Amino acid sequence: MPNGVIIIDKPQEWTSMDICAKLRGIFHEKRIGHGGTLDPMATGVLPVFVGRATRAVEFATEGKKEYIAGLKLGVMTNTQDTTGQVLEQRPVQVDRETLKAALEPFRGDILQIPPMYSAIKRDGKKLYELARAGKEVERPPRPVTIYELEVLEEAPAGFPQEEDAWYLRVRCSKGTYVRTLCHDIGQALGCGGCMSALRRTEAAGYTLDQAVTLEELQAATDPASLLIPVDGCFGEYPAVTIGAEVLKKAKNGSPFSCAVADGTWRVYGPDGEFLLLGRCAGGVMVTIKSFFEV
Numbered sequence: 001m002p003n004g005v006i007i008i009d010k011p012q013e014w015t016s017m018d019i020c021a022k023l024r025g026i027f028h029e030k031r032i033g034h035g036g037t038l039d040p041m042a043t044g045v046l047p048v049f050v051g052r053a054t055r056a057v058e059f060a061t062e063g064k065k066e067y068i069a070g071l072k073l074g075v076m077t078n079t080q081d082t083t084g085q086v087l088e089q090r091p092v093q094v095d096r097e098t099l100k101a102a103l104e105p106f107r108g109d110i111l112q113i114p115p116m117y118s119a120i121k122r123d124g125k126k127l128y129e130l131a132r133a134g135k136e137v138e139r140p141p142r143p144v145t146i147y148e149l150e151v152l153e154e155a156p157a158g159f160p161q162e163e164d165a166w167y168l169r170v171r172c173s174k175g176t177y178v179r180t181l182c183h184d185i186g187q188a189l190g191c192g193g194c195m196s197a198l199r200r201t202e203a204a205g206y207t208l209d210q211a212v213t214l215e216e217l218q219a220a221t222d223p224a225s226l227l228i229p230v231d232g233c234f235g236e237y238p239a240v241t242i243g244a245e246v247l248k249k250a251k252n253g254s255p256f257s258c259a260v261a262d263g264t265w266r267v268y269g270p271d272g273e274f275l276l277l278g279r280c281a282g283g284v285m286v287t288i289k290s291f292f293e294v
Contacts, residue, residue: 002027003051003293004227009211010038010046010200022214023048026223035060035204036174037119041083044200045211053230055289059277060204060233062174064147068156070196071166071182073189078131079117080179081195090191092164096151099166102188103149111141112180145173146181160197171202204233230291231266231274239266242275242285250275250285251292258285 008019016037024032033054035047044067049057074092077084094102114120116131120139130137148171155167170178179195186193201208210228217223240260242250247269249256258265260280267275267285269292276290 001051002029002224002227003230004049004053004224005056005206005230005233006048006050006217006227007206007211008046008048008217009208009213010043011214012043013040015040016046019046019048019214023050023217026217027051033057036065038200039081039179039198041081042198042200044198045203045206045208046200047204047206047233049230050227052291052293053227055291056230056233059289063204064171064173064202065176065200066148066169066171066202067178068152068159068199068201069168069170069178069182070155070160070162070198071168071185071193072162072164072196073166073186073193074164074191075194076183076186076192077194079194080115080177080183081198084117084194088192092191094189094191098189099185100151102185103151103168105188106181106185107146107149109143109145112144112177112184113141114139115177115180115183118177142175144176146176147171147173156199159199162196165196205235206232229274234266234277237264237266237277239268241268241270241272244270250287251290253287253290255284255286257283259283260285264288 016034020032020034027050029051031051031054033049035057038046047060073094074090076088077086116136117128120127122137150169152167152169155161178198182193182195220226246256258280262281265278265280267278269275273292275292277288278285279288
């Protein structure tokens with residue numbers, strides 16, 4: 001059975017769930033999940049977890065993410081991106097230095113009001129369903145963190161080139177809406193703005209360098225050979241190899257003795273198999289999530 005992670009360079013117009021459905025057919029495996037939704041207009045890094053590796057999805061969605069975004073000033077839409085209906089247009093008199101100065105308040109811990117066109121639920125209904133029905137409801141601001149935010153000199157290779165667009169590199173926390181960030185930057189400049197394009201360059205510790213296209217995956221003689229071991233998702237944690245004497249306890253999900261420092265660990269068996277992610281306290285390891293074959 002295939003087990004592991006594959007990093008897909010998601011094409012435009014595909015939803016994240018479209019990708020998962022496609023991969024279920026390619027790998028002949030029902031257990032498939034993704035590590036962080038990308039809107040249909042966005043491209044780039046979409047980690048997809050296959051087989052037993054799906055147990056890591058909940059951890060993958062928590063990590064930092066990095067994007068390249070196109071910022072179109074002077075245009076405001078109902079979706080906060082260029083796929084939406086234009087609500088207002090204003091003249092723009094913004095140079096690079098003015099834009100760079102405007103970014104400063106958006107770095108660090110900030111509050112964002114989620115867009116109406118989002119999957120957040122309100123009274124059992126998704127906001128975008130209400131928006132499509134012509135309704136707008138109050139949305140409480142949500143805390144997010146912008147770790148890095150900069151204006152690029154030019155669009156990266158392969159990124160949509162647009163006249164009068166600026167290009168931003170954004171490194172941010174889970175839950176950040178980059179199109180809302182573009183909208184808010186436009187508001188701060190007084191001319192309004194929206195997102196014109198979006199490409200995710202990193203998610204869950206995986207980058208574009210590791211990504212394959214759907215075409216490359218479909219052309220592969222052995223698609224499973226492109227899977228990355230799931231323990232790479234936890235590379236930030238130290239590793240420990242346990243002996244045969246505690247292996248049975250570890251596989252039974254029981255706490256076991258482990259002479260390592262307190263904290264979170266990647267735990268491997270005597271044969272090198274990645275067994276589990278565990279938390280050690282006082283020389284006793286407790287399983288957070290197991291990944292060994294059963």
